[in-house]
Amino acid sequence: MELLENEKKLFELVNELSITYFHKPFMHEVYFNNRLRTTGGRYIPSKKVIELNPKYIVEMEKEEMIGIIKHELCHYHLHIEGKGYKHGDRDFRQLLKETGSPRFCQPLPSAKKAYKHVYECTACKLLYKRVKRVNTQRYRCGRCGGKLIKKQQPV
Structure with a gap:
């Protein structure tokens, strides 16, 4: 997948997925956070912000990133x-099923540690x-x- 260079394209993608799967617009901020290591994204309720791990765009397929965005939109x-x-909430698990969102994201290939x-x-x-x-x-x-x-x- 081509790297989404700016926040405007990222917002457009998130808003498009929100309208398609949730039938509601996304009205707040979304951006990449390079400090995320073990997760594909996170939703911060106090700020109503979605942060996404940019490594998932580079290392994984487009479907994985779309799944992460849908998961975070469920929280939102x-x-x-x-x-x-x-x-752990029933509402959350139910919405994941309805929208076909993954419960967890796949680990990054670069993050797998060899023993x-x-x-x-x-x-x-x-x-x-x-x-x-x-x-x-x-x-x-x-x-x-x-x-x-x-x-x-x-060896």
């Missing part, structure tokens, strides 16, 4: 109407893949309580 419209707009450490339980042979080191003197296997040993990773 329910909040404006005074209904339950939070993830650096592999530990094996000496008793049940369960493997633990971790990004950070584990103190094997302090921690045991969660399944059987056996001792953990560090395994050499193939």
